[in-house]
Amino acid sequence: MSKIRRIHNFQHSFTFSSQTQQFETFYARFLESDLGRIYLAVPWDGLVRSFGLGESKKGPRCIFSPKGKLALMFLKHYGCCSDRRLMEQLNGNLDWQFFCDIYLGADRLDNFKMISEIRCELAGKLDMDKVQRAFYGHWSPHMKDKDSITMDATCYESHLRYPTNVKLLWESVDWLHSLMRDTCKEMGETLPRSKYLKWKKRYVSYGKMRRKTKKKRRALTRSLLLLLDKLSGEIDRLEVRHKTTMTKGQYRRRATAKQVLAQQHAYFHKGKKPKDRIVSMDRPYIRPIIRGKETKPVEFGAKVNKFQIDGISFIEHLSFNAFHEGNRFQDTVFRAQRLTRTKTRLAGADAIYATNKNRRFATKYDIRTDFKRKGRAGKHEKQRSKLAGAITKERASRLEGSFGKDKEHYHLKRIRARTRATEILWVFFGIHTGNALEIGRRMSAMAPARSA
Template sequence: MFLKHYANCSDRKLIEQLNSNLDYQFFCDIELGFERLTNYKIVSQIRCELAEKLDINSIEKILFNSWKNEIENPNQIVMDATCYESEVRYPSIQKLLWESVHWLYNQLRKTCSILGVKMIRSKYIKWKKRYQGFSKMRRKTKSKRISLTRGLLNLLSKFINFEKELSENHNIEFIALYYKRINTIQRIYKQQKDHFDTGEKIKDRIVSIQKDYIRPIVRGKEVKPVEFGAKVNKVQIDGISFIEHINFNAFHEGNRFIQTVQKAQGLTRKKVKIAGADKIYAANKNRKHCSSKNIETDFIPKGKKPKNHKEKKQLRAIIAKERATRLEGSFGKDKEYYHLRKIKAKTKKNEILWIFFGIHTGNALEIGRRKIAKTAQQVA
């Protein structure tokens, strides 16, 4: 898994490189010789097995203990949150409803063929052509969107009722994934039907029938106001990043300040003296916690200026620069070089594992560079 994120490549490409790269074989402690690995799915199988056993907190403690000799300032931390996006298409209402209709229609046709039952009349072909025509429109008017949404909701309702009828009248068993997908489609229909009838905001909105755990996360960025993926609150100790909290639902990172400080102290076994965070963390509760624990921050102070305000201003500038360069720079580095731009895993646990290895691959390489530099200094 380390090599996958280090090489920033697909599973198939990783196996091809492993077959031809002696350095990769040496790293994995294998010697293929003239033999070749042909089952590229072994990478996915290993990922699925590891995902079931992943315990982020306990593993990160082990990693920190291995790296602590290369971490010079364990009592200085910075923190921030980012979103690691999943590979899903942009989820408009019409796309989501059509995917549900299309999948359920194909499943019903297969089921009817097996049972020898006549398929329900639905005018599926007509609605398929209407959706294709709609998707090609450059300007999708409100009336067109409403009309298509109403038709797809009615068609999806007909298919859901027919599927229930088949399940009740015939003794047929499907795999667990089928029942999970049916349940997801039923929830999608209920959410979109209520929204269409009332116009109320959808709570816990499902945006993908394949990844029902993904939720829209409003980030407020100019280019990407909404992102779809896992939101991660990271704490960085002397340039080495650790995962404090990860969730596919939106959360307010400002409420995680105290937990982040506690996470760092649990790893380092030392009291935090300096903590850097942006203004969203600067709530009164967090300020009081820092004052009671004598933790210096880069929060803009309230009230009258203290006597040593010039020195504190300089310290805040240094902390803010550290956060803006090292921590926020690590976000872009993870996404650009360590395979976290778009998470291609298919399940929730696999996505968390994917993010975990992406972040700690970057950490391992940074620790390796520090060890090389230290060795070079000792030799010199």
């Protein structure tokens, strides 16, 4: 390693254009880093084909190549940063520019919103099965024990304020009132009378209370339901009278507000718990997921059932609706066999998967599991218990450990995407960024042995 010098100690002027003159040196240093290991582990050509990306033949040439667009998604989860910070780091970090297949030199990129545009483009083209096959095809030489899998489910939470009925009703009222005000201004009409300002003050006062009594909550809820119904009816009359047309997003939010009104009215007056309960006006696809944990009984976000092969995670099922992961045991085994082209011999899963149906399936196809034994001990009980213990240790350490690693180190703790498709893409790239780094380290550890 050459001696590191401080810039203020230099006695002569120098230029940073040496980056272009010493490209090979800088590039070799990049490949030695963790980011370089991810770069070497990602099957770029296969991913570009799986997403169906290509250079556009119309209009100006895009700054980022198809490979660079995919690289931005990996960088976001590797750096755990916002789009604005990602663009700042890309401007000043040569390693990040190598990773994205660009060289900026003295130029700078200012429009950080292009990252969001690229994310939306990729989200519309994501086919998880096809892309995961591309990953596995490139990673399989560095994976062992392909006939052994472990499986479990977790919830990757969305960045969402904790939803209550009062908050949801107020958000609906506030948005409908602003829509009515803008529509009346555009049509030159007087704004219809309502008690919006009165209940705005009361809602703010209610929010500041340390102890929110049931009496005050019910009174505020009843009033917001009446106000929401009135505002919805006024907007419908304005639309009929002036034959106004709204944007697609406004119609979608209006439909969401009407659904919120129907659900909350039935729950408040009849005690009927709503099916497919809406918890956010911005993201109506999110549902409450009951997890049963002591510190967090309910979570809001995407529930993912995933399986691991030799410590590498793959998504089996992703849904924003609650589902019973125990019913996914057979599908997970079949998905793993289609991916690896290998018959599954060992399967590790926690107690919720140990249903009679899954036990019969495992017995029929000669799959060893770590399920708790039922009935009398067999002839080889000692060997069976040792095998079950080894499977349980693998699942509890590597698979369940990967949940925390994804959330803490790969930007999956609170997902800030704003649409269903981009949230799925966010989870997908977060999981596979961790996989790529693990495979890259394995490839790096094998390199000296090959050269020797």
